[in-house]
Amino acid sequence: MNPALAVVTPYTVPAGLMDALQVTVLVLIAAGATAVVVIREPVRQVIALSAYGVLLAVLFLAFQAPDVTLSELTVGSVVLPMLLLLTLAKVRRREK
Amino acid sequence: MHVFPFVVVAWILVVGLYGIVTSRHLVHQIVCLIVVQSSTYVLLLGVGYRTGAVAPYFFDIPGRTPAVDPVVQALALTDVVVEAAVTALLLAFAVQAHKRFGTLDPQELVQLKG
Amino acid sequence: MTPALRRWIFLAGAAGLVAFYLWGLVGLPGFGDYPGPYGDIINRIAVGQTNATGVVSAVNFEYRGIDTVGEEFILFVAAAGVSVVLRHLRSEREREALDEAREAPPTSDAVRYVALILTGPIVVFGWWLASHAQTSPSGGFQGGVVLTTAFVLIYLAGQFLAFQRISPTDLTEAVEAVGAGGFAAVGVGAVALGLAYLTNFLPLGSTPGGVFSSGTIALISFFVGIEVAAAFVLIVGELVEQTLLVREGTK
Numbered sequence: 295m296n297p298a299l300a301v302v303t304p305y306t307v308p309a310g311l312m313d314a315l316q317v318t319v320l321v322l323i324a325a326g327a328t329a330v331v332v333i334r335e336p337v338r339q340v341i342a343l344s345a346y347g348v349l350l351a352v353l354f355l356a357f358q359a360p361d362v363t364l365s366e367l368t369v370g371s372v373v374l375p376m377l378l379l380l381t382l383a384k385v386r387r388r389e390k
Numbered sequence: 391m392h393v394f395p396f397v398v399v400a401w402i403l404v405v406g407l408y409g410i411v412t413s414r415h416l417v418h419q420i421v422c423l424i425v426v427q428s429s430t431y432v433l434l435l436g437v438g439y440r441t442g443a444v445a446p447y448f449f450d451i452p453g454r455t456p457a458v459d460p461v462v463q464a465l466a467l468t469d470v471v472v473e474a475a476v477t478a479l480l481l482a483f484a485v486q487a488h489k490r491f492g493t494l495d496p497q498e499l500v501q502l503k504g
Numbered sequence: 505m506t507p508a509l510r511r512w513i514f515l516a517g518a519a520g521l522v523a524f525y526l527w528g529l530v531g532l533p534g535f536g537d538y539p540g541p542y543g544d545i546i547n548r549i550a551v552g553q554t555n556a557t558g559v560v561s562a563v564n565f566e567y568r569g570i571d572t573v574g575e576e577f578i579l580f581v582a583a584a585g586v587s588v589v590l591r592h593l594r595s596e597r598e599r600e601a602l603d604e605a606r607e608a609p610p611t612s613d614a615v616r617y618v619a620l621i622l623t624g625p626i627v628v629f630g631w632w633l634a635s636h637a638q639t640s641p642s643g644g645f646q647g648g649v650v651l652t653t654a655f656v657l658i659y660l661a662g663q664f665l666a667f668q669r670i671s672p673t674d675l676t677e678a679v680e681a682v683g684a685g686g687f688a689a690v691g692v693g694a695v696a697l698g699l700a701y702l703t704n705f706l707p708l709g710s711t712p713g714g715v716f717s718s719g720t721i722a723l724i725s726f727f728v729g730i731e732v733a734a735a736f737v738l739i740v741g742e743l744v745e746q747t748l749l750v751r752e753g754t755k
Contacts, residue, residue, distance in 0.1 A: 309442055313391055320398045323432070327402040327425050331409035336417045343421055350428055354466075357435045358445040358458045360641035361560045364633070365470040366431070368649040373736060374424065374474055376656055380743040381417060381481045385488050387747060392534030400525050404518045411514045412507065438543060441536035446559040448551050449640060457559075459543030460550075464563040468575040471645045471732060475582035478739045482589040485746060497507070 312356070319353045340378045347371040395436040402429035416484045416494040420477060427473050431466045438462035554704065556638035556718035564643065565724045569702040573687060576728055580684045583735040590742050611662035619661035626654040634729025638718035644725040648732025655737050659744065671741055676734050683731025690720055690727070 307315075326346040333339045347370025354363040402425060409422030438459030446457040488494050533539050546567065547559060556562040564572050634647025659667040691702040699705055706719035 317391065317394065320395055324398050324401050327405050327428070330425050331405050331422055334415070334418060336415055336421070339418060339421050343424065346425070346428075350431070353432065354435060357439050358443065359435055359463045359466070360445055360447075361558075361643060361646065362431070362435065362463055362466045362470065364641060364646040365467055365649060368646070368653055369470050369474045370428075372653050372656065373649060373740075374477065376740065377474075377478050377481055377743060378417060378421065380740070380747065381485055384485055384743070384746045385417075385494060391536070393529055395535050396529050396532070400522055404522060407518060408514065412511055436535055438538060439536055440538040443538075445641070446547055447557060447640060448547075448559065449557040453548070453551055457543075457547050459538060459540070460546055460559040460563050461542055461568070463560045464568060467560065467643070467645055468564065468572060471649060472575050472578050472582075475579045475735060475739065478743075479582045479585045479589070481743070482586045485743075486589055 316353075316356050319349065319356055323349050323353055336382055337379070340375045340382070343378070344371050344375045347374070395432065399429050399433045399436065402426070402432070414495050414497065416487065416496055416499075417481070419496060420480050420484065423480070424473075424477060427469075431469060434462045434466045434469075554638075554718050554721065556721050558638050558640060558642065560641075561637035561643045561725060562718070562721060565637065565721045565728075566702075566704055569691070569724070572724075572728070573691065573702070576684060576687060576731060579732060579735050580680065583680065583738045586739050586742050590746055611660075616661045619657040623654050623657050626650060626657065630654065630729075630733070635722065635726050637725030638721050644728025645732055647725075647729040649736065651729065651733035652736040652740070655733075656740060659740070664744075667744070668741075671737050673738070673741065676738050676741070680731055680734035680738065683727045683729075683734060686727035687724055687731070690724055694720075 323346075326342070326349050330339060330342045330346050333342055347366060350370060351363045351367040354360075354366055406422050406426035406429065409425065410419050413419040413422060438461070440456060440458050443456045443458045444451065446460040446463070448455070448457075484494065487499060491499060493499065546563060550559045550562045550567075551557055554562050554566055556566075630647050630650035630653070632647070633642040633650055634644055637643040655667065655671055658670065694703040694705050695701050697705055702720075704719040704721070706723065
């Protein structure tokens with residue numbers, strides 16, 4: 295049998311440590327969501343949204359969901375802020 | 391810890407809705423909608439989590455290892471990508487609204503006719 | 505309706521919503537006590553039935569394939585909708601792309617070098633993600649979005665003209681159509697063989713998680729990957745073009 299396909303026992307983090315990590319990231323996410331809503335200036339809000347996307351990706355990783363992490367990391371931190379900034383640039387150009 | 395993630399979900403939902411209701415800029419409203427959508431991802435993944443379990447990929451671990459629920463992960467995965475595209479459609483509407491009416495204030499847009 | 509009145513009405517409604525939500529929360533199993541049978545059943549039988557070790561992708565493209573067809577067509581329609589909504593108005597004319605490229609502030613050298621160096625590896629990474637759905641945490645949707653990032657990097661490096669040249673609208677729309685149509689066609693292919701729509705009819709391969717295993721899952725994931733990439737490149741291209749349009753009467 296191919297030794298590369300040998301079965302290993304998975305390493306699981308001690309339960310207390312995983313709990314602490316999840317609680318910390320959840321608190322940060324609650325604070326991050328509040329920050330994104332409270333910031334009224336759109337350009338600054340987009341920066342906050344990008345950081346919020348990275349925090350969400352860390353949370354999904356702590357919830358043992360690597361696929362969702364990959365999607366959220368790219369979409370929430372790159373594609374969505376890019377679309378928002380392009381819209382803001384278009385709107386601002388007309389106001390000039 | 392038994393209900394804490396779900397309480398955070400409720401908080402994010404209410405905060406996002408508050409941002410949408412009291413917003414004065416269309417793009418700010420759209421970003422608050424993104425925050426509301428993110429609360430559903432957290433809810434989905436929180437429902438499917440099992441303490442002490444690993445991610446459901448059995449490439450090199452025995453097939454009987456307790457793993458988290460893969461169905462909710464599949465739902466959340468397609469959710470993230472598709473809602474980004476729908477947000478792009480909303481942004482296109484915002485651009486056209488600005489072209490036609492000259493303002494991006496939702497409380498003024500309501501009063502304009504035609 | 506004054507803003508203050510609106511705020512109070514919203515707070516009353518939100519209080520009611522949260523009350524009902526917390527009432528329903530009491531009856532739920534706690535966080536971490538996952539009771540439901542479906543997750544366990546799928547985890548147990550998926551590797552044996554489909555020879556795919558990435559169970560999430562197997563659920564996406566095999567067990568709940570029709571769901572994913574619907575989601576992919578939402579993406580397709582959203583990209584088409586953006587193209588329709590952002591059509592040129594009669595009173596707008598388009599500036600030359602050259603003017604835009606000359607007028608933009610010069611990007612710093614650091615940004616330009618890092619972006620151009622990373623583009624190649626990101627294309628390879630995205631392609632790998634889109635075509636290895638059955639093995640590890642990868643799949644069509646993630647791979648497609650990572651591929652989009654490569655195109656976005658070229659735009660961010662200040663190469664506005666290069667971005668327009670490598671993503672012509674006709675070619676991108678054709679690629680997107682091939683992706684969306686390919687997914688539906690794989691399903692129809694199963695029907696042509698007398699099976700139900702989207703049944704896994706290709707050979708399943710010998711080793712679970714090998715490159716050519718799991719039948720239609722790998723094929724569908726590849727189609728989804730190129731469709732998602734093309735749709736997002738179209739959307740970004742439309743919004744970028746909007747910054748070129750100038751209204752008659754202004755500079």
